[in-house]
Amino acid sequence: MIIVFVVAAIAVIGTVLIALVRTTRRPRGGARSPYTSTRDANDPGPGGVGTLDRPELAEPGTTAPPAPEIERPAAVGGRLVRLRDRLSRSNSTLGRGLLTLLSRETIDEGVWEEIEETLLLADLGTEPSMQLVDALRERVRVEGTRDPERVKAMLREELLRLVDPTMDRTVKTTRHDGRPAIVLVVGVNGTGKTTTVGKLARVLVAEDKDVLLGAADTFRAAAADQLATWGQRVGVPTVRSDVEGADPSSVAYDAVRAGIEVEADVVMIDTAGRLQNKAGLMDELGKLKRTIEKQATVDEVLLVLDATTGQNGMTQAAVFAQVVNITGIVLTKLDGTAKGGIVVAIQRALGVPVKLVGLGEGPDDLAPFDAGDFVDAIID
Numbered sequence: 001m002i003i004v005f006v007v008a009a010i011a012v013i014g015t016v017l018i019a020l021v022r023t024t025r026r027p028r029g030g031a032r033s034p035y036t037s038t039r040d041a042n043d044p045g046p047g048g049v050g051t052l053d054r055p056e057l058a059e060p061g062t063t064a065p066p067a068p069e070i071e072r073p074a075a076v077g078g079r080l081v082r083l084r085d086r087l088s089r090s091n092s093t094l095g096r097g098l099l100t101l102l103s104r105e106t107i108d109e110g111v112w113e114e115i116e117e118t119l120l121l122a123d124l125g126t127e128p129s130m131q132l133v134d135a136l137r138e139r140v141r142v143e144g145t146r147d148p149e150r151v152k153a154m155l156r157e158e159l160l161r162l163v164d165p166t167m168d169r170t171v172k173t174t175r176h177d178g179r180p181a182i183v184l185v186v187g188v189n190g191t192g193k194t195t196t197v198g199k200l201a202r203v204l205v206a207e208d209k210d211v212l213l214g215a216a217d218t219f220r221a222a223a224a225d226q227l228a229t230w231g232q233r234v235g236v237p238t239v240r241s242d243v244e245g246a247d248p249s250s251v252a253y254d255a256v257r258a259g260i261e262v263e264a265d266v267v268m269i270d271t272a273g274r275l276q277n278k279a280g281l282m283d284e285l286g287k288l289k290r291t292i293e294k295q296a297t298v299d300e301v302l303l304v305l306d307a308t309t310g311q312n313g314m315t316q317a318a319v320f321a322q323v324v325n326i327t328g329i330v331l332t333k334l335d336g337t338a339k340g341g342i343v344v345a346i347q348r349a350l351g352v353p354v355k356l357v358g359l360g361e362g363p364d365d366l367a368p369f370d371a372g373d374f375v376d377a378i379i380d
């Protein structure tokens, strides 16, 4: 009888201990945490390439590197003020130029031409620049006003109209139909894709979402390392291949599969962008998307463009738009240029909103794009 009791007691204590261990491996998000995968870290998956970069799952006895301290990124709200300031600094030349011109004693033909020139220099594009000048000119004539404050208000309204505050700029990162949201990030090399995925992962972690990254830029091993490092800093797993030149589609497939298994909220797939081989890129991206769609829907295709590249960026955008259905634009390096007008030009060309802007190399230098803030940054 006593023996039966002891056995029963041990069984109960054992169960409680196991439960405790399980709970401590879920730092947040309960059952939806990516830390509670049942998948073997060494399982290569159907594509035979994807491995999960999760130091906490290293086998006992092996010398895994010490787990890096996980950062807890600040909530988005707090950093926006700082970024707004940076945006207005980079666009101040444009704004000041326009206001100086508009506050002239007489606004003659020459002044209107100069205004158009200024807008063109900011990469606003020919048609929008002409449209803005025509609209402003007409209003100044009709109202017969010279009041700088009034003219400034009109300029603000016309700019805002061009930037279009009605566009839906939310990034789709919510689980649906029992599956994670899938975000595919595309763009030419060097535009800031990997950095953007890393920064966005931080934002999502700050919002308490379970994120999983897929390193489908398999061209260089360093690319996957770069992504995994971003992930490690905020405790987000990265599915990657250890084979250089592995099939990007296989990695994407494995990442999505892992995301489904661990019930992640979002899977973000970083890709390569070797535009020199346009046909190859098209094939690769098309295949990648179709592969993902065997298991889930691609909810967001973000095209990353470097704001400093101007017209070149527009050409790149056109190429990508032929291959994938772009749902949003991330405009990076806005901190280093006064060519913010590219926002308008690119939205017009693609019919797709700018959703995020990169304003520096720091981990928190990514902001949601807000039309009103953007225009204020130009003219305030």
Ligand SMILES: Nc1nc2c(ncn2[C@@H]2O[C@H](COP(=O)(O)OP(=O)(O)O)[C@@H](O)[C@H]2O)c(=O)[nH]1
Binding pocket: 187, 188, 189, 190, 191, 192, 193, 194, 195, 196, 304, 332, 333, 334, 335, 336, 357, 358, 359, 360, 361, 365
């Ligand atoms: N100044 C600035 N640099 C950026 C921004 N975004 C990315 N970069 C830098 O651009 C370089 C290329 O970025 P990376 O993410 O590797 O580009 P990828 O090849 O498209 O993945 C890196 O040195 C980044 O730090 C940004 O918003 N502002």
Ligand SMILES: [Mg+2]
Binding pocket: 193, 194, 195, 217, 223, 270, 271
């Ligand atoms: Mg990259």
